[in-house]
Amino acid sequence: MRKLNIPVGISDFEKIRNGGFYYIDKSGLITEILNEKAEATLITRPRRFGKTLGMSMLESFFDIRKDSKELFEGLEIAEHQALCDEWMNQYPTVFVSFRQVDGLDFTGAYDMLTMVIADLYNKHLYLLDSKSATEFQKTAFEHLAHGNGSIKEVKSSLMLLTTMMQSYYAKPVILLIDEYDVPVAKANNNGYYNEMLDVMKGLMQALKDNQALQFAVVTGCLKIAKESIFTGTNNFVSDTITNSRLNEYFGFVQSEVDLLLKDADLTMQAENIKKWYDGYHFGAFDVYCPWDVMNYLLELQRNPKAKPISYWKNTSDNAIIRSFIDYAGSTITNKLETLMAGGCIIQRVDENLTYDYLHSSEDNLWSTLYLTGYLTKAREEDYKGELPDGMVAL
Incomplete structure (x- = not known):
């Protein structure tokens, strides 16, 4: 057995690439999204199937404030030189995840949400020095950055941020929203569904007729359509497990597991791992649960006699x-x-x-x-x- 640095629980693309962790190349996702030319793409997958890591990769690739050439060296996307020249680190990029927004009541969850927005705004404090920003925009910005914006300001926070960034850079913005449905799911479990839905609808207005947007990518577990969260979003593409072109980018396909086991010198475990963890059939692809596969390989490195178990089932309430x-x-x-x-x-x-x-x-x-x-x-x-x-x- 060869020891690999397996990144269990790490969903930060830059940390994985800079930290010498084992990485299964999913950079082809970038090409697929750019070829689609959709105004907004919603990607729904079960939890622990690599959604956040995929979004972190997109941020690293597009963000104009980063220099990511070395991170992508040797990956599939680097073979597309013209595409990299046109898109890599060329666009202002907003990446926000709502997976931490939870609470036993609306007040608690809303406080968590305002902290997520405040953290996001604090990453873009340079916008307060922008000559193109109005005093009204700067005042709202400061409120949100301090975590004390009004509910109206919170609802329009993504619209305001993308607008100010577009003015600052004179370029349209790429908006990445991870786990958009977590606040609504948690609210439904704890009895404040309508209040949280109202706030999330407001935030998602940034996807509708937003002149500052280049495009948006949104991830979640479920496609919440009847509640009109995405109603009015033009050129909206939904990519789910039933009808998808992106399935090889979330979860592991057979060729990736074969390579992983070869690199770990654990090919003798192939049948065992297939029996336990390749239970998913998304679109036209047989898919392994990546959380299970990586956790089991990590356990085998500690204990070569370890038996497989279901790691995935304990990752949610x-x-x-x-x-x-x-x-x-x-x-x-x-x-x-x-x-x-x-x-x-x-x-x-x-x-x-x-x-x-x-x-x-x-x-x-x-x-x-x-x-x-x-x-x-x-x-x-x-x-x-x-x-x-x-x-x-x-």
Whole structure:
């Protein structure tokens, strides 16, 4: 076995590349996003599938305040010289993650949100010296940077920041929003859903008719469409696990796991790891859960006799799933027994879920379990029956 520096729990691209950690090259994601030419791209994947690391990579590549050439040396994107010349470190870039926004009540969660916005604004204090910024903009900026902006200022904070950056650099801004749905999901679990939804809708106005934007990329676990968070966003592309062109960039595909095991001199574990961790079928790709694979390899380096376990299941409070169990009737119970016995169930999957109506139908349970990674689409060899239109074997 060869010891690798495995970056479990590190989602900072620059830290991984500068720290000598093992990195599976996902830089082709940059080319895909640029080729799409979408005004806004929403990427939904289960937790721990590399969304934040992907967004961190995008920030490193585009941010005009960075010099990232060395970080990308040897990666796939570096082979596209013309694209790198045009885009690498050429655009003002905003990267914000809402994954830490949580609280038992709205006041607590809103305080967390204002701190996230304050931290973001403090990274761009140079804008206060901009000759193109108005006094009104500077006043609102200072309020937000100190964490005491009004609710109206917080709602419009991403719009204000992108507008000021566009004026400062005389270039449109790239906006990267990670885990956009976490505040709404946490709010739904704790009873302040409507208040948090109202704030998040305001923040997402930065995606709609924003003249300061070059484009935006947004990630989350679920596509919240019925609540109109993204209504009015022009040229909006959604990339989910059911219908995707980006699946090889989130999670590990077979060729990547083969290379990883070869580099670690652990090819004898290939069958074991495949049996345990390649349970996902996204779009046309078989996908390994990266969190499980990396944690198991790390454990093998410490203890070569370690047995595989499910590391992924303990990375969340699973509140949505628990809430459904309270509603479970005999039909749901029977289907769960079928699944746990290794069988398939035939269900309609709705990607456009809405938290406030989550428990309005049984279909929503199976859709949620599928979209958040607890179930996966059956491979063709696992289910050979005819499927009615709109139905999926899970």
